[in-house]
Amino acid sequence: MSKSEISTPTAVKKPWYREYAEALFVAAILALIIRTFVVQAFKIPSGSMEDTLLIGDHLLVNKFLYGVQVPFVDGRYLTIRHPERGDVIVFEFPEDEGKNFFQRRDFIKRIVGLPGDTVEVLDKKVLVNGEPYQIPQEIHKENNIVAPGFGPRDFMPAIEVPEGHYFVMGDNRDRSYDSRFWGFVEESKIKGLAFIKYWSWDSQASWLKKIRWNRLGRPIE
Template identity: 60%
Template sequence: MNPRWQKLLLEYLEALAVALVLALVIRTFVVQAFKIPSGSMLDTLLIGDHLLVNKFLYGTHIPFTDKVIFPIEDPQHEDVIVFEFPEDTSKDFIKRIIGVPGDVLEMKDKVVYRNGQKLDEPYVKHTDPGIQARRDNFGPITVPPGKYFVMGDNRDESYDSRFWGFVDKDKIRGKAWVIYWSWDGPSDIRWSRIGRLVR
């Protein structure tokens, strides 16, 4: 091979290797992309929304461990988070934090109370006017140390902490940050959602 072309090829391979390493580092420690596959967070998040998730805000996970280092802040009420699903850790779920450690939570006929105060939840959607015991009434329960109680915004159609319990802090992957792409199929790109912050 021509030495000039050989040198050029090596430079390209080196640039590609650096780019791959940087992409891996960014995905592991900084941000990661997630796609919304279900309607449990309607109308905050739609099926087909693609998100970037901030992975360093709550601390960086050391790869292949549950250890977290350099946390900037703890997860807060109303944060929308991505976490390992407790019943199948190969899956990631996305829900909203309703209770942090020490909170006393209760739900009465679809209305949530935290530490005795009725929550103002403008993001909540209800699709079923009926009342179901386990889904629409629970508690009071106290959130244990190191755990979080999460619920979907589409309350009547969300499989969340009401059914399977708390999320461990070290299983939280990050905080949903921004929608970078949204579509309901190739012919239906939702331009108005692109760039929208997740709140």
């Protein structure tokens, strides 16, 4: 056979709809991997973290800083650091334990007590290990004092944070349902660190003021 008689097979072009479907499939897989292990978007539905986070703020959560969580596998892997006091975290609400997947809620609060710390609330003031703990972000919108015996909002006896757990509070201290009421957050329930506000929408404002431009791209402190 002469050289001129040798033919090379020609590539068969895929139909456009198949190429489109494959591209969508790859994009969906990448998005799922990023959402599961790297970063996830959340929206703020309540005012418990005002004025740090407002209703309608959209934020991104770093999911690998505290270690990668593999679905259906216990433990964390490739941990960069553990949660620290002052971190704003997203976590699975402890009281939703045992509910089906669609009934579980995500909460966002700030870490106040670390494992081994003693946390106490006296007349609205927070004490950690016997020392006052006050941060610039905290606010109080209620003038009244809830007396001891009528709820833990303003008076809570000293409690020790168990190993592997965290005590969290909302920055809007008088209007936050947090560890004072339902206890501690297990480290395995923490989804990640909230680190930036990428969008903010005020549904109550006029159309020209609905976008809170001054909050876009701002780090969460």
